[in-house]
Amino acid sequence: MAAPVARRSDQNFRVYRPPAPAPRAKRLGPIRLISALKRNPLECWTSEHFEKLVVAGGLPVGHVVIINHPAAIRRVLLENDINYRKDMLQRRVLSAGMGEGLLSAEGHQWRSQRRTVAPLFARRTVTQCAPAMMDAANALVERWRQHGDATTLDVAAEMARLTLDVLERTIFSEGFGCNAEEARRAMVTYFNTVGRIDPLDLLGMPDWIPRINHLRVRSTLRFFERSIEHLIAARRQRLAERANSGPNDFLALLLAALDPYTGEPMSEAEVKSNIFTFIMAGHETTSNLLSWSLFLLSQSDDWRRRVQAEAEREINGSVMDLAEHLPETRAVIEEAARLYPPIAAISRVAIDADELAGEVIPGGTLVVISPYVLHRHRLLWPDPDLFEPRRFLGENRALIDRYSYLPFGAGPRTCIGSTFALQEATIVLATITRNFSLHLAPGHKVWPLLQVTLKPAGGLPMIIRCNR
Numbered sequence: 190m191a192a193p194v195a196r197r198s199d200q201n202f203r204v205y206r207p208p209a210p211a212p213r214a215k216r217l218g219p220i221r222l223i224s225a226l227k228r229n230p231l232e233c234w235t236s237e238h239f240e241k242l243v244v245a246g247g248l249p250v251g252h253v254v255i256i257n258h259p260a261a262i263r264r265v266l267l268e269n270d271i272n273y274r275k276d277m278l279q280r281r282v283l284s285a286g287m288g289e290g291l292l293s294a295e296g297h298q299w300r301s302q303r304r305t306v307a308p309l310f311a312r313r314t315v316t317q318c319a320p321a322m323m324d325a326a327n328a329l330v331e332r333w334r335q336h337g338d339a340t341t342l343d344v345a346a347e348m349a350r351l352t353l354d355v356l357e358r359t360i361f362s363e364g365f366g367c368n369a370e371e372a373r374r375a376m377v378t379y380f381n382t383v384g385r386i387d388p389l390d391l392l393g394m395p396d397w398i399p400r401i402n403h404l405r406v407r408s409t410l411r412f413f414e415r416s417i418e419h420l421i422a423a424r425r426q427r428l429a430e431r432a433n434s435g436p437n438d439f440l441a442l443l444l445a446a447l448d449p450y451t452g453e454p455m456s457e458a459e460v461k462s463n464i465f466t467f468i469m470a471g472h473e474t475t476s477n478l479l480s481w482s483l484f485l486l487s488q489s490d491d492w493r494r495r496v497q498a499e500a501e502r503e504i505n506g507s508v509m510d511l512a513e514h515l516p517e518t519r520a521v522i523e524e525a526a527r528l529y530p531p532i533a534a535i536s537r538v539a540i541d542a543d544e545l546a547g548e549v550i551p552g553g554t555l556v557v558i559s560p561y562v563l564h565r566h567r568l569l570w571p572d573p574d575l576f577e578p579r580r581f582l583g584e585n586r587a588l589i590d591r592y593s594y595l596p597f598g599a600g601p602r603t604c605i606g607s608t609f610a611l612q613e614a615t616i617v618l619a620t621i622t623r624n625f626s627l628h629l630a631p632g633h634k635v636w637p638l639l640q641v642t643l644k645p646a647g648g649l650p651m652i653i654r655c656n657r
């Protein structure tokens with residue numbers, strides 16, 4: 190396979206270098222690596238990861254390769270995906286408590302679920318959610334106005350509230366069955382505890398040895414389980430009393446969804462797992478994407494003005510196709526997802542031997558694709574560490590190889606919620622930027638922390654100034 194080379198556009202990209210750990214010159218030894226992985230896996234990458242297309246070794250578990258070669262990534266996620274299954278580490282960290290929901294199911298069960306829920310996430314259905322997304326954005330504008338001009342708020346926590354609000358309005362429009370603020374706090378606990386990589390996992394210890402993080406998170410998982418059971422029971426009862434009653438939200442569609450091949454609905458356990466999956470997979474990821482976008486805009490007057498002008502021009506039109514009319518806003522979001530991909534690592538285990546970018550990959554190898562490394566790779570991107578949304582505009586967009594840019598993964602297991610997330614982020618970013626200018630609180634140092642998702646460590650305190 191020929192090595193790809195970064196193609197530069199003829200424009201000179203203007204410079205803002207957002208904060209990120211400098212790659213290490215040398216790999217860490219096993220003990221320091223385990224503790225660094227637990228603290229912040231982003232700080233473990235070395236220069237070779239950002240310069241080579243395939244790097245072998247580096248973790249204390251078995252044989253590992255990190256691949257950045259677009260054609261090799263395409264083979265793992267698409268062409269030969271049948272030979273690669275999700276690994277235990279990913280299942281534990283990314284999908285803890287999600288049971289056999291779409292994110293963690295495999296084989297026949299995954300295929301049937303994906304077919305069953307696909308219509309819920311089709312563009313046509315997602316477009317119907319635009320007014321609810323706009324309502325949530327407007328509610329946030331009202332809340333911020335009530336705080337008064339120049340208030341300092343933790344924008345990361347605010348974005349978490351907002352994405353939860355969007356989920357409530359679209360997926361479970363009668364509410365989570367519990368207090369939304371309680372749900373937000375439970376999610377913080379979930380992500381703070383489950384998200385820490387356990388040394389026992391890295392050492393390949395068997396499942397029956399309890400992980401402290403998972404013991405800690407049990408009561409939080411029980412809280413969600415009870416809330417979700419309550420939600421489903423209330424809706425089923427209402428439907429039993431009167432068919433076709435109740436809101437036409439994602440929950441209604443999920444309860445009515447049938448596998449188009451078999452005509453079968455999902456089991457009760459699958460419905461529960463998938464509700465939990467949609468909340469967990471869709472909430473923190475989108476909220477972090479918005480936080481990073483707002484932070485990056487606060488560092489570039491030029492882009493803040495461009496997004497604001499676009500929003501002024503377009504927001505009075507129809508909300509249904511609004512996101513389609515905001516290309517500059519969308520470019521900022523795509524650039525934020527490049528620099529700070531909320532899901533910063535995708536991994537698989539090779540079932541049988543394979544060949545990737547000319548390297549023999551024995552069966553059992555852990556194959557890691559890190560969107561964070563890939564998106565900053567020296568051979569794949571011009572000026573990879575600089576914030577430059579123009580990469581995603583016009584003809585520059587066409588220069589980006591599909592397998593060099595993976596914020597939502599690729600292939601059959603690509604993110605089912607990507608259209609939903611991008612539409613939400615575009616509507617919300619435009620609405621906020623139209624109404625407010627955000628400035629980082631003096632003295633606060635922004636730093637990316639990988640804990641399940643890639644978030645600003647210690648939140649994002651910002652001064653909110655009203656534009657209008």
Ligand code: HEM
Binds near residue numbers: 292474
């Ligand atoms: C910015 C927001 C989001 C990002 C960056 C993101 C990222 C990803 C990535 C990288 C994957 C692939 C994982 C892999 O191949 O191992 C994935 C899968 C998935 N995502 Fe998202 N996601 C986002 C929003 C959402 C939303 C809003 C939902 C649902 C409401 C969602 C639900 C899922 C599900 C169910 C899967 C598993 C799909 C399958 O295996 O068939 N995601 N996501």
